[in-house]
Amino acid sequence: MLDREKVLAALKQVSDPVSGGDLMASGVVRALNVEQDAVRFVMEIPPSRADAYTRARDQAEQVLKSAGATNVSIVLTAHEEKAPPDLKPQAPKAQGPERVPGVAHIIAIASGKGGVGKSTVAANLACALAQQGRKVGLLDADVYGPSQPRMLGVSGRPASPDGKTILPLRNHGVTLMSLGLMTNDDQAVVWRGPMLMGALQQMLFQVQWGALDCLIVDLPPGTGDVQMTLAQKTQVDGALIVSTPQDVALLDARKGIDMFTQLKVPLLGMIENMSTHICSSCGHEEHVFGHGGVAAEAQKLGVPLLAEVPLHIDIRLAADGGAPIVVSQPDSAQARAFRDVANALVAEGVA
Numbered sequence: 172m173l174d175r176e177k178v179l180a181a182l183k184q185v186s187d188p189v190s191g192g193d194l195m196a197s198g199v200v201r202a203l204n205v206e207q208d209a210v211r212f213v214m215e216i217p218p219s220r221a222d223a224y225t226r227a228r229d230q231a232e233q234v235l236k237s238a239g240a241t242n243v244s245i246v247l248t249a250h251e252e253k254a255p256p257d258l259k260p261q262a263p264k265a266q267g268p269e270r271v272p273g274v275a276h277i278i279a280i281a282s283g284k285g286g287v288g289k290s291t292v293a294a295n296l297a298c299a300l301a302q303q304g305r306k307v308g309l310l311d312a313d314v315y316g317p318s319q320p321r322m323l324g325v326s327g328r329p330a331s332p333d334g335k336t337i338l339p340l341r342n343h344g345v346t347l348m349s350l351g352l353m354t355n356d357d358q359a360v361v362w363r364g365p366m367l368m369g370a371l372q373q374m375l376f377q378v379q380w381g382a383l384d385c386l387i388v389d390l391p392p393g394t395g396d397v398q399m400t401l402a403q404k405t406q407v408d409g410a411l412i413v414s415t416p417q418d419v420a421l422l423d424a425r426k427g428i429d430m431f432t433q434l435k436v437p438l439l440g441m442i443e444n445m446s447t448h449i450c451s452s453c454g455h456e457e458h459v460f461g462h463g464g465v466a467a468e469a470q471k472l473g474v475p476l477l478a479e480v481p482l483h484i485d486i487r488l489a490a491d492g493g494a495p496i497v498v499s500q501p502d503s504a505q506a507r508a509f510r511d512v513a514n515a516l517v518a519e520g521v522a
Contacts, residue, residue: 172207172208173205173207173208173210173238173239173240174205174492175203175205175324175491175492175493177238177239178203178205178210178235178238178240179195180238181231181234181235181237181238182194182195182200182231182234182235183195183196184234185227185230185231185234186227187199187227188220188223188224188226188227189217189220189223194214194227194231195326198327198328199214199215199216199224199327200212200213200214200326200327201213201214201215201326201327201340202325202326202327202340202341202342203324203325203326203327203493204324204342204493204494205324205492205493206494206499208239208240208241208242209240209241209242209243209244210235210240210242210243210244211243211244211245212244212245212246212326213245213246213247213248213327214227214228214245214246214247214248215248215327215330216247216248221247224247225247228245228247231243231245232245268402268403268404268405268406268407269404269405269406270405270406271375271376271380271386271405272376272380273380273381273382273383274308274380274383274385274386275383275384275385276384276385276386276408276521276522277385277386277388277401277405277406277407277408278385278386278387278388278407278408278409278410278411278439278516278521278522279388279390279398279401279402279407279409279410279411279431279436280292280293280296280387280388280389280390280410280411280413281390281392281398281410281411281412281413281427281431282390282392282412282413282414282420282423282424282427283392283393283394283412283414283420283421283422283423283424283425283426283427284392284393284419284420284423284424285316285391285392285393286392287392287413287414287415287420287444287445288413288415288444288445288480289389289390289392289413289444290311290313290318290319290322290389291322291444291486291487291490291495292411292413292442292444292480292509292512293309293319293387293389294309294319294322294323294389294490294495295486295495295496295497295506295509296387296411296509296512296513296516297309297345297387298323298343298344298345298495298497298498298509299497299506299509299510299512299513300384300385300387300513300516300517300522301343301344301345302344302497302498302501302510302513303513303514303517305384305385305517305522306346306381306382306383306384306385307344307345307346307383307384307385307386307387307522308339308345308346308347308348308380308383308385308386308387309323309345309346309347309348309386309387309389310348310349310374310375310378310386310387310388310389311347311348311349311350311351311389312371312374312388312389312390312391312397312401313389313390313391313392314350314367314370314371314391314397315391316391317349317350317351317352317354318351319347319349319351319389320347320349320351320352321351321490321491321493322490322491322493322495323342323343323345323347323493323495324342324343324492324493324494325340325341325342325347325349325352325493326352327340327352328352328353329348329352329353335377336377336378336379337373337374337377337378337379338378338379339378339379339380340352342493343494343495343498346380346381346383348374348378348380350370350374367395367396367397367400368396368397368400371397371400371401371404372400372404375401375404375405384522385516385521385522388401388407392423393423393427394426394427394430398427398430398431398434399430399434402431402434402435402436403434407436408437408439408521409436409437409438409439409521410431410436410437410438410439411439411440411441411442411477411512412424412427412428412438412440412441412442413441413442413444414441414442414443414444414464414465414468415443415444415445415460415465416443416445416446416458416460416461416462416463416464416465417460417461417464418461418464420460421464421465421468424441424465424468425468428472438472438474439474439475439477439516439519439521440469440474440475440476440477440512440515441465441468441469441472441474441475441476441477442465442476442477442478442479442480442512443464443465443466443476443478443479443480444480444482445459445460445480445481445482446458446460446462446465446479446480446481446482447459447462447479447481447482448481448482448483449481449483451484459482460482465479466479475515477511477512477515478508478509478511478512479508480505480508480509481504481505481508483505485499485500485503485505486505495509496509497509497510
């Protein structure tokens with residue numbers, strides 16, 4: 172089966188007629204989507220070079236079919252657009268919490284520590300809500316480790332019609348903005364607190380989100396500047412806490428819960444990720460990280476346990492492939508766990 176890495180490698184064989192580099196390095200490839208043996212993407216090009224890029228498109232189609240693609244759809248779009256503004260230090264706004272224009276609800280996805288699957292939960296939840304007909308945005312605010320472009324199968328640099336407003340990208344019915352779209356894959360973000368605060372406010376208020384029922388914010392782990400800025404500058408409807416069952420993860424999760432309590436952000440519920448593992452060979456169920464710790468914590472706090480998501484290789488493979496499990500395997504038990512969370516949020520009236 173064709174995968175995203177093969178597609179990227181194939182497109183790197185095609186020269187960009189303007190920059191002289193390859194198509195991927197030039198940034199003209201947008202909204203790249205790979206599903207089984209089908210490849211779709213958009214090439215945003217200068218209008219004056221349409222003929223040259225038509226030849227590049229034909230070459231790209233040829234190399235993709237040689238790599239194993241049976242269905243290739245490449246759309247050329249020509250826009251005279253300015254580059255989006257650089258995300259860099261800005262003086263934070265002085266006013267209190269405010270609504271993001273056009274966004275009805277904001278839900279923060281948080282964890283006390285890294286590695287518990289918070290971003291995987293955020294991506295699948297956003298797609299599950301979109302499948303229910305909700306208009307969903309996903310803000311990847313994990314600025315040091317932005318992973319949502321990969322998980323949603325989105326590539327390319329966001330454009331801007333005026334050099335100020337940023338036009339987000341979209342896939343699987345989800346509108347996405349991430350710092351990962353503004354930097355190279357191997358480029359580190361070395362920023363202090365004021366830089367993070369300014370960048371977050373730009374991604375909230377300078378992105379043309381449109382009319383959204385819900386904006387999911389994938390926060391970095393911990394209790395730092397990004398979390399505080401989000402809660403103090405925007406009206407957050409609630410937070411979901413993601414944790415694995417083991418005691419070490421729960422210790423940090425409790426700190427995240429206390430932070431939101433201090434910031435007066437309602438806690439919508441908790442999600443136990445990597446809850447159980449079922450052997451694909453023998454069917455034996457094993458609680459690798461323990462079991463029940465998140466449920467007990469949720470009961471103690473008086474908030475719902477929204478899901479117990481299993482530890483399953485298909486969830487990881489789907490995320491790495493750019494199509495979360497609720498998209499690639501919508502009828503699976505793994506996808507059902509994320510849909511249950513989406514149903515609970517819709518029933519609560521916050522999504």
